[in-house]
Amino acid sequence: MTAPIISVRSLDVHYGSVTALHDVSFDIAPNEITGLIGASGSGKSTFLRSLNRMLDHLPTVRMGGTITIGGENILHEKTDVVRLRRRVGMVFQNPTPFPKSVFDNVAYGLEIQGIRNPRKSFLSLTRLRIQHQELEASDDPIDQAVVRSLKEAALWEEVKHRLHHSAYRLSGGQQQRLCIARAIAIRPDILLLDEPCSSLDPLSTRCIEQLLLGLKKDYTILIVTHNLQQARRIADHVGFFHTGELVEFGTAKEIFGGPGKTLTREYVEGAFG
Ligand SMILES: Nc1ncnc2c1ncn2[C@@H]1O[C@H](COP(=O)(O)OP(=O)(O)OP(=O)(O)O)[C@@H](O)[C@H]1O
Ligand SMILES: [Mg+2]
Structure with a gap:
């Protein structure tokens, strides 16, 4: 072993x-x-x-x-x-899941570990309707970690168009x-x-x-x-x-x-x- x-x-x-x-x-x-x-x-x-x-x-x-x-x-x-x-x-x-968006559920763990998003919060970004392509190309550490984690968890393709929806709208x-x-x-x-x-x-x-x-x-x-x-x-x-x-x-x-x-x-x- x-x-x-x-x-x-x-x-x-x-x-x-x-x-x-x-x-x-x-x-x-x-x-x-x-x-x-x-x-x-x-x-x-x-x-x-x-x-x-x-x-x-x-x-x-x-x-x-x-x-x-x-x-x-x-x-x-x-x-x-x-x-x-x-x-x-x-x-x-x-x-x-927490009563937050799909994105924020994943970002939350990072934020409580003290990794802060130096930009505006994602919520304000969703109001601007950020596209998943922009998120994938982002150099922000939180954006990168969220995209990587959702991909590793085999969920990205299913949620990339609704990252700002409530997590409660996902299936079990x-x-x-x-x-x-x-x-x-x-x-x-x-x-x-x-x-x-x-x-x-x-x-x-x-x-x-x-x-x-x-x-x-x-x-x-x-x-x-x-x-x-x-x-x-x-x-x-x-x-x-x-x-x-x-x-x-x-x-x-x-x-x-x-x-x-x-x-x-x-x-x-x-x-x-
Ligand atoms: N908070 C607690 N206070 C007192 N006893 C507890 C507590 N949590 C578990 N126990 C007791 O400890 C023992 C082991 O419980 P545990 O929950 O670890 O079992 P388990 O194998 O996970 O069971 P299950 O398959 O039902 O989830 C049991 O006798 C249980 O009643
Ligand atoms: Mg148990």
Whole structure:
């Protein structure tokens, strides 16, 4: 295995008296898609949220162990969480665009990272009816990042004529790709996706899967999914969680073809979950 980008060692997460994760240890290779599977309540979302310290705001959470990302233990109290979240982006189960235009949804992530548009705001530009060709030729860093992200998220062709429309006017699948565009606009190293296709139809799901397969050359991707076929189709490695423990971690071929543990076999064969 190439040097891991993420190393998890003896990770424990408790919500008050509830143990959500216990003694989880494994390594994640860069530029791979890692699928996280397991029954409801097994700790998948807790694991994903631990990776960019999204549990910090919960007063009862206690975490133990280490998560090393790029050589730094991100659970350390001195971790710069804002910088961490720049490296580790997140996409949620339901598409969560902001009540803004398509353009502004993608630009927003950059603006909160302190990259300001030195020109007039895009809104005033839309009143002038800027054409997508002008935007593509723009040397403004925000314009460039928005165009690049929408292209990387395989959404550009579908939205380039309506960049100033509300994001709510897009379909669910388009909204989810917009959220992916927003997440990758700041060029994170790692992209976390928590059941990103669970509210989407099969065609939109396929579109996101193709997109993720293309994105893994530039990003390390972790995806939680209840859709075992999806994990089989796109994941390089798969981790199977059960009641807060990582029961087994292996290549997708191993996990779906001949897992080492009986519990894993029962789960992937549909015996429970
Ligand atoms: N904010 C919270 N407060 C208390 N307990 C929580 C909280 N969030 C999760 N839990 C508990 O932690 C355990 C793991 O939950 P988690 O959401 O990580 O599971 P999951 O595998 O993502 O489940 P699902 O497939 O249903 O999304 C469960 O027992 C859950 O009830
Ligand atoms: Mg979950």
